[in-house]
Amino acid sequence: MLHKIAIPIFHEEVNPRFDLASEVLFLIISKDNIIEEERTIVLRRPSGDELCHLLISENINTLICGAIEDEYYQFLCWKKMNIYDGIAGSWADAFKQWTKKTLNSGDILSMRCLEGINV
Numbered sequence: 001m002l003h004k005i006a007i008p009i010f011h012e013e014v015n016p017r018f019d020l021a022s023e024v025l026f027l028i029i030s031k032d033n034i035i036e037e038e039r040t041i042v043l044r045r046p047s048g049d050e051l052c053h054l055l056i057s058e059n060i061n062t063l064i065c066g067a068i069e070d071e072y073y074q075f076l077c078w079k080k081m082n083i084y085d086g087i088a089g090s091w092a093d094a095f096k097q098w099t100k101k102t103l104n105s106g107d108i109l110s111m112r113c114l115e116g117i118n119v
Helices: 048-057 070-078 091-099
Strands: 003-010 023-029 035-042 062-064 082-084
Touching: 003 091, 023 048, 023 091, 048 070, 062 091, 070 082
Parallel strands: 003 062, 062 082
Antiparallel strands: 003 023, 023 035
């Protein structure tokens, strides 16, 4: 069985805001967590409503995103979508954590340097 994941992105990062995303990465994953297909769709303009419509029309199972407004969150949950929200970091790191079943909403996956110390 194939699994479909959507990740709103900004360059190589998970977009900080769901409703301001203009690009969405779609991944089709095999049961062995192998990426069978990877494609990026560029939206005409950032729109939470259009993004929700696109996710539903693509039959997405899982959404990995940054901050998401409650109305979009509730709608997508009602549509039986698994949502990992509040994710910060690269989409590749988020996907890797998802494959290990260790991704949690609110995860910050980026390292940052504070006065010469990695935190």
